[in-house]
Amino acid sequence: MTIIPTIKDVAREAGVSYATVSRALNDHPEINEETKKRIVKIAMKMGYRPNAIAQGLVKKETKTVGLIIPDITNPFFPEVARGIEDAAVEAGYTIFLCNTNWNAKREERYLNVLLQKQVDGLIIAPSSEEISHLRIPLDSGIKTIFISRVINHANSTCIIIDNILGAKQAVEYLIGRGHRRIAFIGGQEDISTNRERLQGYTQALSANGLEFDESLVKTGSFKRDSGYFIMDQLLNTKEGNRPTAVFAANDLLALGALQAVRENGLDIPSDIAVVGFDDIEFASLPEIQLTTVAQPKYDMGKLAFITLMELMGGGGYSSGRKILLDPVLVVRKTS
Amino acid sequence: MTIIPTIKDVAREAGVSYATVSRALNDHPEINEETKKRIVKIAMKMGYRPNAIAQGLVKKETKTVGLIIPDITNPFFPEVARGIEDAAVEAGYTIFLCNTNWNAKREERYLNVLLQKQVDGLIIAPSSEEISHLRIPLDSGIKTIFISRVINHANSTCIIIDNILGAKQAVEYLIGRGHRRIAFIGGQEDISTNRERLQGYTQALSANGLEFDESLVKTGSFKRDSGYFIMDQLLNTKEGNRPTAVFAANDLLALGALQAVRENGLDIPSDIAVVGFDDIEFASLPEIQLTTVAQPKYDMGKLAFITLMELMGGGGYSSGRKILLDPVLVVRKTS
């Protein structure tokens, strides 16, 4: 419970001015090596730790970035976050984690708080299409990276996966396996991730001369219970309409769908084939073996931070870039 | 890309002193209602946002707390984190998320960074028994809550689950089902979580007159591949020694064990019964149906933050409390 010493205390102890202490600690070139060593030693002994808040105030840089995600409970995001953080630690940054629970109001609130806290940059996985509040960071000029969702704003930098392509691959694979009645189980309808995956689904159908059947497309939220509920509905329509395969917009939905299928006494994949999206770790469990479209989650996180660094560095790196990552279909046992 | 106005700008615009603006914004009692309204309006129009860094400097309070966890990839922690965060948001706090990847060095580094950033409090799920560096926060007097692991330090407040009891329940249940050769698959050996769960295991055995067989106890790290590897070893010892049941120190280990058992062509639970610990969401998947000892993860997070608030509030709340939560055995299909 010792009181934390300030630079003032160190200066007094060492019998020099604040400036000299500051110089010693940040090893400025213009300082006597001897006194520097002496001061550093004293500072250490006193347990001096520079106050980052004060530093932030004068340097106008906090070595802090905000990360806003919609659902920390979806293993996809922790994996991305880990990538971001590993890159951040290396660069000496600390992360404010903000989980919105898919709540746009909370997202907006966080945005404001983070700006007030003077973060140097922002990484956002937007949770709603209601992007009006996303103009806040953009207009304020703070360096921002959007991940997993594209934002239509002149100079927003986005890192996303090619959702359309990924979905297309998944559905075409299903078609290749002979399926003709393929359902789409989506998350929040108005989210671009969902829209694009639906788009890929539609494109795959039409490219293969299959008719789009509205009754086979249902959306909810990107959660397991939603997948369960929707799949159950899908299975309990009149017999003839039942799909033989399902493409779910993420793995959580797929996991829910799997459960509904089994509880309806049907077999996977012989009665119903299921394909997900994300390739969360649990998709590969031997008991699950979910066929899914993989995203490079960890690397996406790392890339996001590195790109943000470039932006923050202020170098000639143009914002407004859209970085598109490649999905890869991982075929396992549910299809 | 507008420049962010300071209180100075607002003051100039409103034709009053900084002090008055500050008073208006923090609605002090001693201010004219009219001018207050006028100033607030002007501030809003200008898009003024108080600089939290500057506020932190003078108020000596940052409304920020640090959260240090070992593995964000283990669904247990995101769930706890969500609880913490929900409570934090409500109280107007923001969380620094620090993931250590079970790395003590990184934990120590984070500790120092967080102190420098002047967090108001700390919530730590320690990742190693090498607690020497944990003296840093304790000695510095910063309010700290330890979760999921107990720290032997005079005035550390810990929120943990009764690991011994939980493990005991699990193993006694197994014994009740007729198992006599029960293996223990642990995480990092020196971590109290692991030690206590092992202790519960041992107690259950001796309380039931079963002999402790060293060859049935193996530890690795709290990860799935570790569980897989250990289980595989266990199964490939000479036939007679093979266990008929396994108690894994967490669900990830159990999931790995499940996989090894199946890959060895054995049936669950008839050949080998498996019980885990944590009850992560994926344990309840119909395909998994893992029997496990449940922890109130989300509530534990909320409680952690609320307790921290009490501590930070400086009220008469004594630190040094150990809060013990109750585990509950959830019997599903792997036992």
Next chain:
DNA sequence: TTGTAAGCGTTATCAG
């Protein structure tokens, strides 16, 4: 090479 002093954006203490 070192010291002095101004300033970062707030809040808080005094006077008025």
Next chain:
DNA sequence: CTGATAACGCTTACAA
């Protein structure tokens, strides 16, 4: 009720 002004802990011109 309001206005100066001194902190908060640090960095950085500018002087010495």
